[in-house]
Amino acid sequence: MRVRLVALASTLPRSSFGSSYEVFVAETEVGHEEWSLIKLVFTFLPYQPRLSESGFDYSVVHQVSAWRDPECDDTVAQLTARSLPNRHAPLIYSRNVPREDLDRRHIPLPCYQTNADDYIKSSFEPIAPPSNPPQPALKARPTLR
Numbered sequence: 001m002r003v004r005l006v007a008l009a010s011t012l013p014r015s016s017f018g019s020s021y022e023v024f025v026a027e028t029e030v031g032h033e034e035w036s037l038i039k040l041v042f043t044f045l046p047y048q049p050r051l052s053e054s055g056f057d058y059s060v061v062h063q064v065s066a067w068r069d070p071e072c073d074d075t076v077a078q079l080t081a082r083s084l085p086n087r088h089a090p091l092i093y094s095r096n097v098p099r100e101d102l103d104r105r106h107i108p109l110p111c112y113q114t115n116a117d118d119y120i121k122s123s124f125e126p127i128a129p130p131s132n133p134p135q136p137a138l139k140a141r142p143t144l145r
Contacts, residue, residue: 001066002029003040004058007091007102009079019043022051023079025091025102025109039074039109048116058097059126065118072111076102098127
């Protein structure tokens, strides 16, 4: 699965004796230059690097082997909710992300699980800058006198 990291939703401190994890809002490639938002849970051991340490940049495409876990689907609001009522932790957006408006999303993100052992590789694939908008096709009418 090819993913671009959009934002870090939550993370646990690195444990010295067990596994830790990071939860991301990511985009996965669903077609040629077509991407869809997902929730990605990345588990790692104390001696393994965090995914956020290996290219927390939207221009980096990570290849991971991941499996779908419908039990952990969440909305962005659920990902940022904290134990106190009406408290939310902000998303930490990756560098070069084209949009930072995910807080308004209320549809559940499909959840995928992966770990450091299933990390395959990363590649730098910058996105093209937005193209110039097309010029208007209509022209002003000449005034009749």
